[in-house]
Amino acid sequence: MARLLRVARETGCPVVYTTIEYDAGGRAAAAAFLAKAPALGAFAPGTRWPEIDARIAPLDGEPVLRKLFASAFFGTPLSALLTARGCDTVVVCGASTSGCVRATAIDALQHGYRVIVPRQAVCDRAEGPHEANLFDIDAKYGDVVGLDEAEAALRASQRSCPRP
Numbered sequence: 001m002a003r004l005l006r007v008a009r010e011t012g013c014p015v016v017y018t019t020i021e022y023d024a025g026g027r028a029a030a031a032a033f034l035a036k037a038p039a040l041g042a043f044a045p046g047t048r049w050p051e052i053d054a055r056i057a058p059l060d061g062e063p064v065l066r067k068l069f070a071s072a073f074f075g076t077p078l079s080a081l082l083t084a085r086g087c088d089t090v091v092v093c094g095a096s097t098s099g100c101v102r103a104t105a106i107d108a109l110q111h112g113y114r115v116i117v118p119r120q121a122v123c124d125r126a127e128g129p130h131e132a133n134l135f136d137i138d139a140k141y142g143d144v145v146g147l148d149e150a151e152a153a154l155r156a157s158q159r160s161c162p163r164p
């Protein structure tokens with residue numbers, strides 16, 4: 001992820017972060033999701049769980065969207081941010097491949113974006129779900145690629161990605 005972040009920043013591509021965080025209102029809104037995955041209740045404000053790893057921390061001006069569900073698009077202004085920047089492609093990185101990555105890839109495609117998922121920049125709790133979901137994403141929703149190909153796509157976008 002750090003490598004792709006560096007390239008995105010060098011080329012002027014927008015970088016948007018997401019995190020899951022549940023205050024009292026969020027817990028009420030996401031009650032069904034939390035009932036299915038109660039461990040997510042640990043993602044409370046003021047705890048370390050919603051924090052972004054310092055090794056890939058956002059820079060000033062890079063938005064951090066707080067979400068209640070798996071997709072980075074659902075209930076957030078992500079699509080509006082990307083539309084305002086004239087983006088046509090989304091590079092999806094993160095955890096978990098079978099949850100947030102997959103849901104974001106599907107929603108990105110359904111919002112009209114080309115989807116790229118760098119294989120080395122996503123992970124899951126177990127290899128089986130990880131590989132099955134990468135297979136499915138590549139078959140239906142986007143392109144699962146290596147870091148070199150993802151970096152090349154970011155560098156190619158430099159010609160068409162408007163600067164803020």
